[in-house]
Amino acid sequence: MLERLFNLKEHNTDTRTEIxxxxxxxxxxxxxxxxxxxxxxxxxxxxxxxxxATCISAALGTVLMGLMTNYPIALAPGMGxxxxxxxxxxxxxxxxxxxxxxxxxxxxxxxxxLSTVGLREKLITILPGCLxxxxxxxxGLLIALVGLEWSGIVVGHPVTYVTLxxxxxxxxxxxxxxxxxxxxxxxxxxxxxxxxxFLVTAVSGMIIGLIEFKGVFAAPPSLDATLFKLEIPxxxxxxxxxxxxxxxLFLDLFDTVGTLIGVSxxxxxxxxxxxxxxxxxxxxxxxxxxxxxxLGTSTVTAYIESTTGISAGGKTGLTSIVVALLxxxxxxxxxxxxxxxxxxxxxxxxxxxxxAPALIIIGVMMFKNIVNIDWEDYTESVxxxxxxxxxxxxxxxxxxxxxxxxxxxxxxVVSGKGRKIHWLLYLIAALxxxxxxxxx
Numbered sequence: 001m002l003e004r005l006f007n008l009k010e011h012n013t014d015t016r017t018e019i020x021x022x023x024x025x026x027x028x029x030x031x032x033x034x035x036x037x038x039x040x041x042x043x044x045x046x047x048x049x050x051x052x053a054t055c056i057s058a059a060l061g062t063v064l065m066g067l068m069t070n071y072p073i074a075l076a077p078g079m080g081x082x083x084x085x086x087x088x089x090x091x092x093x094x095x096x097x098x099x100x101x102x103x104x105x106x107x108x109x110x111x112x113x114l115s116t117v118g119l120r121e122k123l124i125t126i127l128p129g130c131l132x133x134x135x136x137x138x139x140g141l142l143i144a145l146v147g148l149e150w151s152g153i154v155v156g157h158p159v160t161y162v163t164l165x166x167x168x169x170x171x172x173x174x175x176x177x178x179x180x181x182x183x184x185x186x187x188x189x190x191x192x193x194x195x196x197x198f199l200v201t202a203v204s205g206m207i208i209g210l211i212e213f214k215g216v217f218a219a220p221p222s223l224d225a226t227l228f229k230l231e232i233p234x235x236x237x238x239x240x241x242x243x244x245x246x247x248x249l250f251l252d253l254f255d256t257v258g259t260l261i262g263v264s265x266x267x268x269x270x271x272x273x274x275x276x277x278x279x280x281x282x283x284x285x286x287x288x289x290x291x292x293x294x295l296g297t298s299t300v301t302a303y304i305e306s307t308t309g310i311s312a313g314g315k316t317g318l319t320s321i322v323v324a325l326l327x328x329x330x331x332x333x334x335x336x337x338x339x340x341x342x343x344x345x346x347x348x349x350x351x352x353x354x355x356a357p358a359l360i361i362i363g364v365m366m367f368k369n370i371v372n373i374d375w376e377d378y379t380e381s382v383x384x385x386x387x388x389x390x391x392x393x394x395x396x397x398x399x400x401x402x403x404x405x406x407x408x409x410x411x412x413v414v415s416g417k418g419r420k421i422h423w424l425l426y427l428i429a430a431l432x433x434x435x436x437x438x439x440x
Contacts, residue, residue: 022322226296
């Protein structure tokens, strides 16, 4: 049956190799099981329900990817999208998490339509390379900033806005230990570095009495707190929500496409520079995003960590099926999730000493795209710089993209290169400018 479904012999692989590859991919991306409840929990959502929704949506998306494309690519709620969900839409703009889930659902439906009618290629091609490369860097900086805050390494200051925190406090020292462990494991190229770092940090916290051991296995938490709790927003009554939906769609589209390209090249999936089943791959992402919103989690997207499973020999969708099964089994380890995601109040600030190091490391992982920016061409480098700088400083992915698009169009026009810009990008820039006028 496995041979019939996945054509193992044709791809020069076997069941054992695919299983090992699936385990490898899961180990490298399983940090989302622990991070997602903490991030969406800050938006007021039930962490246990979020954990279950995360695992189910990841399993669904990964199964769809495996069966629809036969690619060894795994999906889960994306880093960046989850921070936009909590820290921008809920905590900054003031929308409820229920309405925000509704915005994610609408973006997923729009993604499904784009994936079926072929407009996605047009949206991908109009965005300049400098912005494609600077957006993930900016998101990485924003995530790393949250990690530094959650660890207590960086704290607020009335004059300089941020400053060094009390690095001698026990939770902060524990975070620094976790950061060093993860960094060393990455330097040694050990698979599952973040997961191992979680466990080492959590065990160290238990030894010093900071973290309470709550067991390993338990019945899955109830989904009732988030299941079908989304509220479809009235975008006509509040046009600002159109921007929110657009950013969710925008992030998912380019995150998924960038990951598919990054994974497909080393896996040998590209044929004549094209991914044969790109439409099915994008559709599996879009379907799992809408399902995730119904379950109670943020945007689902393809994970670049799939390359670790490919490096271990994974070549078919069987690798994806193994990852999906492991996500389902992970539902039963909620006690570990609670220990790793536990918060500790220090000086009136809640710190997350086990989760925080992973966010800093993820920021490092997302920073590598900076080398692809042409820093000698100021019509490219200035928009890229504004994009990646504004995201952490304005604490907003939206503002980073907005500053980047507007400055790109302006600089290209004044330098006589305006004809090379697609009219859709002019429209997007105009909408961003109108948004600032309207907000004022």
